[in-house]
Structures are given as structure tokens and as C-alpha cells.
Amino acid sequence: MDSNFNVALQLILRFEGGYVNDPADKGGETNKGIIKKVYDAYRTSIGKPIQSVKNISDEEVKDIYYKNYWLAAKCDKLPVDVDTVHFDAAVNCGPTQAAKFLQRSIGVNADGVVGDTTLAKVNSMSSKVVVKSYVSSRIDFYIDLVIKDVTQVKFLKGWIRRAISSL
Numbered sequence: 001m002d003s004n005f006n007v008a009l010q011l012i013l014r015f016e017g018g019y020v021n022d023p024a025d026k027g028g029e030t031n032k033g034i035i036k037k038v039y040d041a042y043r044t045s046i047g048k049p050i051q052s053v054k055n056i057s058d059e060e061v062k063d064i065y066y067k068n069y070w071l072a073a074k075c076d077k078l079p080v081d082v083d084t085v086h087f088d089a090a091v092n093c094g095p096t097q098a099a100k101f102l103q104r105s106i107g108v109n110a111d112g113v114v115g116d117t118t119l120a121k122v123n124s125m126s127s128k129v130v131v132k133s134y135v136s137s138r139i140d141f142y143i144d145l146v147i148k149d150v151t152q153v154k155f156l157k158g159w160i161r162r163a164i165s166s167l
Contacts, residue, residue, distance in 0.1 A: 005070050008084040019054050032061045074114040081127045085166040105133035138163045
């Protein structure tokens with residue numbers, strides 16, 4: 001695993017606490033930011049029995065974040081700083097939505113797939129400019145979520161704080 005991942009993971013884990021099962025959280029039962037559904041799929045994929053997400057190990061957390069979010073979102077192909085903000089969004093909103101944030105922030109078609117066109121464009125731009133635009137796109141997304149579903153308003157302040165922490 002590359003060093004940028006390890007640095008980014010430490011930042012992510014500041015926001016991802018221990019075990020929670022908030023009925024208002026659409027992710028459901030979660031530990032260290034890993035939802036039960038993702039943990040169950042991970043355990044199945046490595047031939048281990050499903051167990052409570054309460055019992056997730058630090059090694060499993062690191063492996064899931066690396067494979068399901070860092071690599072899946074192509075963070076390893078992005079410039080420093082863009083990789084971290086993109087990784088955090090992938091963890092918080094999923095790799096497809098994170099790809100759309102990235103694509104909107106650089107002015108390419110937001111199809112949710114980080115491919116050659118997206119990578120070429122982002123790597124040709126200033127990381128600082130990309131990150132600012134990315135964070136703005138992400139905040140707009142959170143506000144739209146709350147407008148569509150007011151039950152999510154309790155999470156808005158934390159989502160925005162998390163998004164701007166990467167500036």
C-alpha cells in the first residue's frame with residue numbers, strides 16, 4: 001500500500017468513529033466507517049463467516065478502505081491532495097458519487113467512472129483549484145440531500161465540516 005493511502009486513511013479515521021447504529025443513518029449499522037453490508041461482502045469474499053461489524057479488526061478496516069475505496073475510486077492515480085479529498089468522498093458517498101464530484105470539479109462529463117479522460121484532465125490542472133471546486137460540489141450535494149429528505153438534516157453540519165476539512 002502506498003504512503004499517500006496511509007496518510008489519507010488516518011485523516012478519514014478521524015471522522016469515522018466506533019460502532020454506531022443510528023436509525024436515521026441510511027448506512028445502517030457501522031463501525032469505523034464500514035457499514036455492515038460492506039463488511040459482510042468482504043468477509044464472504046475472503047472465505048470467512050459473517051460476523052457482527054462490531055468485531056471488525058483494524059487490519060480488515062485497512063484492507064476494505066484500500067480495496068473498496070482507495071483503489072476502486074482510482075485515488076492511487078490522482079495528484080496529492082486530490083487523492084485525499086476524493087478518497088474521503090468515496091468513503092462517505094461511494095466511489096461512483098465521488099467520481100461525479102471529481103468530474104464536475106474539472107469540467108468533464110460526470111458519468112461516475114474515473115477513466116482516461118478524467119485522469120488526464122485532473123492531472124493537467126492545479127490540485128488546489130480541483131480541491132476547492134470538489135469541496136464546493138460535495139457541499140452542494142449534501143444540501144440537496146437534506147432538501148430531498150429533511151430527516152438527514154442532523155448529519156448536514158458534520159458532512160460539511162468533513163468536506164471543508166480537506167481544504
